[in-house]
Amino acid sequence: MKKGMLPMQLVVLIIILLVALAVVIVWFTGTFRKQAGVIGTELNKLYDCDCDGIRNMLDKCPCIYAETENGCPEGQSATGCTQDQIKICNKYGYIPDGHCPAAPPEK
Numbered sequence: 001m002k003k004g005m006l007p008m009q010l011v012v013l014i015i016i017l018l019v020a021l022a023v024v025i026v027w028f029t030g031t032f033r034k035q036a037g038v039i040g041t042e043l044n045k046l047y048d049c050d051c052d053g054i055r056n057m058l059d060k061c062p063c064i065y066a067e068t069e070n071g072c073p074e075g076q077s078a079t080g081c082t083q084d085q086i087k088i089c090n091k092y093g094y095i096p097d098g099h100c101p102a103a104p105p106e107k
Helices: 005-029 031-044 083-092
Strands: none
Touching: 031 083
């Protein structure tokens, strides 16, 4: 056995243990779940939840249908979506109602 082999094995073992420790810490602290929520919120900006033709990132009322330039009904100030509306929009890409297609059946 070469002299340098034993220290190299020790370095590899320490790296493996550190990676395993990092995975366990991330798993139990829920770091990935927090990031998934952030990603979901950002993806929602690409959708048109109310099917009025204005993407959520530009729509001042992203969950209320309106045929206006800013996406809000006449005389209404900007309003956001509820968490339930965001979840539904993230699932289907829109909120099924009178202006959007019906939701696909659950499988």
